[in-house]
Amino acid sequence: MNLIKKVNKHTVFVLIPLSILSAFIEWKKLPISILLGGLIGLLNLKGLAKGVEGLVVTYQQAPKGRLIFGSVTRLFILACVLGILFYFELINPIGIFIGFTVFFIIFVKESLKAAKEL
Numbered sequence: 182m183n184l185i186k187k188v189n190k191h192t193v194f195v196l197i198p199l200s201i202l203s204a205f206i207e208w209k210k211l212p213i214s215i216l217l218g219g220l221i222g223l224l225n226l227k228g229l230a231k232g233v234e235g236l237v238v239t240y241q242q243a244p245k246g247r248l249i250f251g252s253v254t255r256l257f258i259l260a261c262v263l264g265i266l267f268y269f270e271l272i273n274p275i276g277i278f279i280g281f282t283v284f285f286i287i288f289v290k291e292s293l294k295a296a297k298e299l
Contacts, residue, residue, distance in 0.1 A: 184295050185230055191287045192219050196280060203276070210273040217272060218280020221259065226288065228255045 196219040200212035228251075235248045266272045 184291060185226060187291050188226065188284075188288050189223055191291065192223060192284050195283055195287065199279070199283065203279075207273065210271070211276045214273040214276025215280040215283075217266075218277040218282075219284045220280075221263075221277070222281045222284030222288070225255075225259065226284075228252070 196216055200215045203211045203215055232248060232252050263272075263277070267274065
């Protein structure tokens with residue numbers, strides 16, 4: 182199974198119960214913030230994988246401007262969306278942090294497993 186698919190599956194498997202449990206703490210913003218933090222991590226991983234794949238395919242040539250522009254644009258859009266959501270207080274910053282941390286821990290765990298298999 183592909184590493185990204187494993188990370189996606191395990192992250193969703195952990196984030197959904199975690200967000201349900203967090204609904205008992207703060208039912209308005211925290212659950213959706215945790216899910217959004219995990220989703221941001223998953224989408225960022227897919228974008229990063231696409232960028233690395235683009236570099237590997239064109240390894241003999243210099244990195245194309247389109248690839249660099251796409252990466253910077255992706256991060257800029259992410260920052261704008263999070264900034265707007267924080268400004269209008271639609272999300273909880275701690276929930277975003279929790280969701281992204283859960284994603285990151287699962288990503289590191291699955292990456293270490295994949296590295297051991299090699």
